Amino acid sequence: MSETGDEIQARTGGKYVEPGGEFTRDQRYIATRVTADGRDGWPVEPGRYRLAVSRACPWANRLVIVRRLLGLEDAISMAVAGPTHDARSWTFDLDPGGRDPVLGIERLAHAYYKRFPEYDRGITVPAIVDVPSGQVATNDYGQMSLDLSSEWTAYHREGAPELYPERLRDEIDEVNAVVFADVNNGVYRCGFAGTQEAYEAAYHRLFDRLDWLSERLAGQRYLVGDTITEADVRLFTTLARFDPVYHGHFKCNRQKLTEMPVLWAYARDLFQTPGFGDTIDFDHIKRHYYQVHRDINPTGIVPLGPDLSGWLTPHGREALGGRPFGDGTPPPPPPPAERVDPAHTPLR
Known part of the structure; x- marks a missing residue:
């Protein structure tokens, strides 16, 4: 899961807590992009690329949502890795024979080493893999979702929403920057802090930003403008994991999401919107964090809670207006092969 998984394992041999201080994310990603003009050597071409994800990972979850909302399922196929991994790589252990049926590989690492034989950074999801060559094209997750909106427009479904409209990009970028620093990454700064002082600083920074977001969202339905944008996608994937893992496992425990009325209603509103909740696999989420982060949870025991039944309760956010x-138009249901196992989302 981005730096929180394989990158840290590659650097520390499987340890996640930052010894002696503050967690700092390694953000060295493969900067080449898949673009309409192919300027980096990877031109937009339907059927050519495969998006490798794990449903456990919040960064990968963004790509799954954006791909769904834009209707790019037929243009970009998707490989789903299992929820846990070892220090070597994410594995395709959910597929028959433990091998991705399109890429023909057991580990995502093979696609990285096919392009960079001496690759020394994290084998991360999400990643876009060029199927003909078997090489990873990019793993720059922040840019990847923006490029799905701006570079793949020729293959968007009819009725696809504008998730990154030009008129709002500056504001979206500003919101994304603070949400990333204080919330998306902030929960990890709490969970992987190596000292009491580093943890407390991260804790206060996280909840100060959540309070700021509550104030912002108290009077408007979405983060930027009156429709769903990239900013909402990026915040949602952290909120969806807050009570199942971040509250307890990462000690982000001033309040649960369910105890923050505005953010809880906002998260339920998005969860109940097609393309959001239907991408969430709570079983994979919990298994990943509790079974992989053994220096935080040495036993690997996965808690049975929390109660997830509230995700489908009325949220009342329609009263604020807005047009999702x-x-x-809403996306159609996900393809049968990409539907989350109902047993992994007990509220269904």
């Missing part, structure tokens, strides 16, 4: 998809 703007002039567009």
Whole structure:
């Protein structure tokens, strides 16, 4: 899961807590992009690329949601790795024979080493893999979701929403920057802190930003403008994991999400929107964090709670107005092969 998984394992041999201080994320990603003009050597071409994800990972979850909302399922296929991994790589252990049926590989690492034989950074999801060559094209998750909106427009479904409209990009970028620093990454700064002082600083920074977000969202339905944008996608994937893992496992425990009325209603609103909740696999999420982070949870025991039944309760956010998809339409249900196992989302 981005730096929180394989990158840290590669650097520390499987340890996640930052010894002696503050967790700092390694953000060295493969910067090449898949673009309409192919300027980096990877041109947009339907059927050519495979998006490798894990449903456990919040960074990968963003790509799954954006791909769904834009209707790019037929243009970009998806490989789903299992929820846990070892220090070597994410594995395709959910597939028959433990091998991805399109890429023909057991570990995502093979696609990285196919392009960079001496690759010395994390084998991360999400990643876009070029199927013909078997090489990873990019793993720069922040840019990847923006490129799905701006570079793949020729293959968007009819009625696809504008998730990164030009008129709002500056504001979206500003919101994304503080949400990333204080919330998306902030929960990890709490969970992987190596000292009491580092943990407390991260804890206060996280909840100060959550309070700021509550104030912002008290009077408007979405983070930027009156429709769903990239900013909402990025916040949602952290909120969806807050009570199942971050509250207890990462000690982000001033309040549960369910005890923050505005953010809880906002998260339920998005969860109940097609393309959001239908991508969430709570079983994979919990298994990943509790079974992989053994220096935080040495036993690997996965808790049975929390109660997830509230995700489908009325949220009342319609009263704030807004149009979820703007002039567009909701996405259709996910393809059968990509549907989350109902047993992994007990509220269904």
